[in-house]
Amino acid sequence: MNPKLTRRRFIKGVIASGAAAASTSLWYSVSGQNRPAGSVERLLSINVNGQVRRVDVSPQETLAHTLRYKLGLTGTKLGCNRGECGSCTVLADDVNIYACSTLTHEVKNKAVLTVEGLRAADGTLHPVQAAFIEELSPQCGFCTSGQIMSAVALLNTNPRPTREEARQALSGNLCRCGAYDHYLNGVMRASGQLS
Amino acid sequence: MSSHDVMPDMGLYQPVTVEDAAGIARQFSTRGWLVGGGQDTYGWLKDRAKRPEVLIDLKGIESMRGIRETADGIEIGALVTLTELTTNSLITGRYSLLAEAAGRVASPQIRNVGTIAGNVAQDVRCWYYRRGLNCYRAGGNLCYADTPEGMNREHALFNASRCVAVTASDTGPALVALEAQMVIHNGSSERVVSAENFFVGPNIDITHTTVLRPGEILTAVRIPAKWANAEFYFEKVADRNVWDFALVSISAAMRVNNGVIEESRLVAGAVEATPRRLDRIEQAIRGKARNQQTADEVAALAIQGARPLNFNHFKMPLLENLVNRAVRGHA
Ligand code: FES
Ligand code: FES
Numbered sequence: 091m092n093p094k095l096t097r098r099r100f101i102k103g104v105i106a107s108g109a110a111a112a113s114t115s116l117w118y119s120v121s122g123q124n125r126p127a128g129s130v131e132r133l134l135s136i137n138v139n140g141q142v143r144r145v146d147v148s149p150q151e152t153l154a155h156t157l158r159y160k161l162g163l164t165g166t167k168l169g170c171n172r173g174e175c176g177s178c179t180v181l182a183d184d185v186n187i188y189a190c191s192t193l194t195h196e197v198k199n200k201a202v203l204t205v206e207g208l209r210a211a212d213g214t215l216h217p218v219q220a221a222f223i224e225e226l227s228p229q230c231g232f233c234t235s236g237q238i239m240s241a242v243a244l245l246n247t248n249p250r251p252t253r254e255e256a257r258q259a260l261s262g263n264l265c266r267c268g269a270y271d272h273y274l275n276g277v278m279r280a281s282g283q284l285s
Numbered sequence: 286m287s288s289h290d291v292m293p294d295m296g297l298y299q300p301v302t303v304e305d306a307a308g309i310a311r312q313f314s315t316r317g318w319l320v321g322g323g324q325d326t327y328g329w330l331k332d333r334a335k336r337p338e339v340l341i342d343l344k345g346i347e348s349m350r351g352i353r354e355t356a357d358g359i360e361i362g363a364l365v366t367l368t369e370l371t372t373n374s375l376i377t378g379r380y381s382l383l384a385e386a387a388g389r390v391a392s393p394q395i396r397n398v399g400t401i402a403g404n405v406a407q408d409v410r411c412w413y414y415r416r417g418l419n420c421y422r423a424g425g426n427l428c429y430a431d432t433p434e435g436m437n438r439e440h441a442l443f444n445a446s447r448c449v450a451v452t453a454s455d456t457g458p459a460l461v462a463l464e465a466q467m468v469i470h471n472g473s474s475e476r477v478v479s480a481e482n483f484f485v486g487p488n489i490d491i492t493h494t495t496v497l498r499p500g501e502i503l504t505a506v507r508i509p510a511k512w513a514n515a516e517f518y519f520e521k522v523a524d525r526n527v528w529d530f531a532l533v534s535i536s537a538a539m540r541v542n543n544g545v546i547e548e549s550r551l552v553a554g555a556v557e558a559t560p561r562r563l564d565r566i567e568q569a570i571r572g573k574a575r576n577q578q579t580a581d582e583v584a585a586l587a588i589q590g591a592r593p594l595n596f597n598h599f600k601m602p603l604l605e606n607l608v609n610r611a612v613r614g615h616a
Contacts, residue, residue, distance in 0.1 A: 129296040149297030172328055174528060179394060188394045191327050195297055196342060261527045262392030
């Protein structure tokens with residue numbers, strides 16, 4: 091595979107070149123026409139990973155779409171785009187939600203946290219990220235950012251969960267590789283219950 | 286019909302008062318669509334199976350939030366999430382039946398945004414209908430599920446009338462058992478409907494699952510003190526523990542004195558288009574001891590009048606067994 095043109099580079103390149111708006115309207119036919127008067131303002135300031143980002147958001151746009159294709163935050167994955175897998179999980183005001191099944195306009199007054207916002211300013215990984223690496227939790231990795239975000243939401247409210255509580259908390263995140271127990275090991279390690 | 290993975294172009298309104306929301310809803314009528322948590326909404330839109338022109342996001346309406354005590358029980362704002370129902374001490378303390386039912390809906394992320402109003406007002410899950418086929422419920426004149434080859438394992442046992450879909454709600458049966466009242470606002474006046482009358486079957490209105498009409502908003506759910514701290518039983522059987530809708534669920538509230546059942550409400554989910562009140566069971570167990578013998582005597586009454594389809598016969602023993610467990614009081 092040509093290392094210069096991975097999918098991620100392509101998406102980021104499109105966004106960086108300023109072509110996002112044009113290509114978005116081509117692919118997704120966000121024409122802006124036929125919209126009744128009095129509808130929401132498109133230009134939003136949204137708080138993502140502690141930064142206020144100005145972004146043009148169409149009324150029906152999902153948060154996953156804004157994050158990935160407008161803000162270049164491709165760590166949030168789209169698996170099903172139907173609220174049925176969890177790979178798009180992000181936090182809104184510390185609560186884990188499906189970004190594919192949330193309109194960006196619904197979270198304009200909330201603090202959004204994605205997997206990119208977890209590590210400390212000096213680059214230190216979040217304890218959940220470090221523990222998932224230590225426990226070799228991911229297999230292919232596609233579901234991983236969603237699993238991480240659900241685990242972070244859990245540990246924010248319940249710093250020492252039982253394994254069963256962790257299982258419940260991560261039950262809205264499917265793993266096609268079946269690495270569930272490895273993720274649970276990671277949660278137990280991140281909460282200091284494995285050494 | 287192909288499945289689209291992105292939202293269609295539409296307008297979005299975010300009113301902050303019930304009056305404004307109802308006004309917008311009235312203005313757009315069937316071209317408008319009320320959104321709470323949106324978890325039943327976006328699939329319809331992404332599939333282009335329903336094509337409203339504007340979304341009316343109700344989440345900015347503060348008066349529809351929160352759980353408060355009233356003179357006779359509690360009032361739950363329509364925007365209260367299913368997660369809040371599982372953690373609020375008034376609910377988990379006095380009405381744990383509702384907390385349990387809410388805790389079995391879908392997945393944690395969906396419960397975090399899904400609202401009590403959305404859970405009761407959600408549409409049926411028949412996949413033929415969801416696929417956008419022009420069936421009875423969609424305004425057409427045939428049912429794809431009730432045919433010799435139709436996949437109807439999840440469909441109705443009772444009171445099907447052309448459409449054989451069942452209610453998908455887990456909290457609906459619990460609210461009927463608790464004799465909840467649904468508060469409906471049309472922008473200028475309010476009407477209150479019992480949970481039992483809130484849901485409507487296809488014999489009455491085949492294109493709606495509730496009495497809500499365009500321009501009307503379910504703003505709150507009231508639960509009377511009558512059933513506070515009663516003995517409750519909830520069980521939901523589904524193919525998967527997460528995400529899945531019930532194959533059959535049972536919600537029961539009972540007043541038991543010295544081991545004798547004085548009064549009860551038993552309601553089954555996912556066996557007809559509305560939550561199904563099991564009044565024959567309620568009458569049969571009144572004044573009886575709450576034990577296995579009583580349960581064995583009455584459970585078969587639950588399936589009297591059932592008319593199974595090709596692939597859902599299994600729901601009859603399933604319903605009977607769940608009623609048996611609810612009456613004796615343990616799994
Ligand atoms: S992509 Fe959002 S739940 Fe699957
Ligand atoms: S690690 Fe491959 S899907 Fe979970």
